[in-house]
Amino acid sequence: MCRTSCQGYSEPNSGSDLASLSTRAVLDGDEWVINGQKIWTSSAKSAHWMFCLVRSEPDAPKHHGISFLLLSMKTEGLDVRPLKTMTGESFFNEVFFTDARVPKDQIVGQRGEGWAIANAILKHERDGLGDPDVTLSRLNALTDLMKEETVNGQRIMDNPIYRDRLMALQGEIMALRFNDLRLLSANIKKEQLPLATMIVKLQGTELRHKLEGLAIDVLGEHGILYEDSPHLRNEGTWQNDYMWFLGLIIGGGTNQIQKNIISERGLGMPREPRNK
Incomplete structure (x- = not known):
């Protein structure tokens, strides 16, 4: 079965300056609790998974306080809202997180390493564009x-x-x-x-x-x-x-x-x- 994913990077106030993102992830026992909003998320309505940048270390410098989490799009607390573009299509979406809980082992790399991982992925995305x-x-x-x-x-x-x-x-x-x-x-x-x-x-x-x-x-x-x-x-x-x-x-x-x-x-x- 084909599985698709989307990337939760940009936020309403964190587009070009992505490292200023404010979506928070707080570790509560064996789960990350996520609150915040993503925007311009391609294919979020149809995707099975999201790889998401979250601020997990609020006291660290902005580039070092970001973690990279994987989460199912069926996670309770996720709300996906399509955005209609000037082409008339709704390829992009807003995604809202309200106390969304994700198992703590669904982190890629270590805490605070999300920025480096995201940049490696963005390099391949930009090459494809x-x-x-x-x-x-x-x-x-x-x-x-x-x-x-x-x-x-x-x-x-x-x-x-x-x-x-x-x-x-x-x-x-x-x-x-x-x-x-x-x-x-x-x-x-x-x-x-x-x-x-x-x-x-x-x-x-x-x-x-x-x-x-x-x-x-x-x-x-x-x-x-x-x-x-x-x-x-x-x-x-x-x-x-x-x-x-x-x-x-x-x-x-x-x-x-x-x-x-x-x-x-x-x-x-x-x-x-x-x-x-």
Whole structure:
């Protein structure tokens, strides 16, 4: 039987600054008692399990006071509420914890080690959000669309402005694919390329958003149609993905935060001033 999971990371006041999360877990005998709220939890309504970040050490520095717990979505005290997005779907959810009890042995690692574990998982998530092979497949579909769509009897592909925009996207995708091959080679050699890894999510999501946006421009007035219009092209996937990737520019660690990480950790630039 297939088992799915969701991740309980973000909170209403802890998104970009995830380490400030406030969902509490207090050990009571052989159980953790959890109280708090998570938000933007993908697939929480259908998932069987959640891996959840909780503050278990309230007196420790914020990055060292977080633990990583596994819990069943049937746990008493969990309330999952779907959130409708601008795509019209309810893929994301709010999750409320009210004295939810979880066996104490359902902790991954040790108490206070949750931040390191979560960052390892986020690395794989961010890599997946910027998959250059999927983007290349989407570019090929866009190329076909530009050969099919016409304006005043002229193919869009024969319009130099649109063709230049397509070629610019093609160049960016080639660069992203070469970076992906560099990461593959480094992985085979067991080498670390932190800067090359950091740019994948940033470049990949922004590139997909631009690509889907060009498709909407190519469609002209059909590009503004949505949902169940009988005149939709490609079942509305261009419009849906355009808005979906706008969301992914924010999700999985906002691209603005990604730029800070790249500049500070990848390029060694001075840290962003913090409010005291």
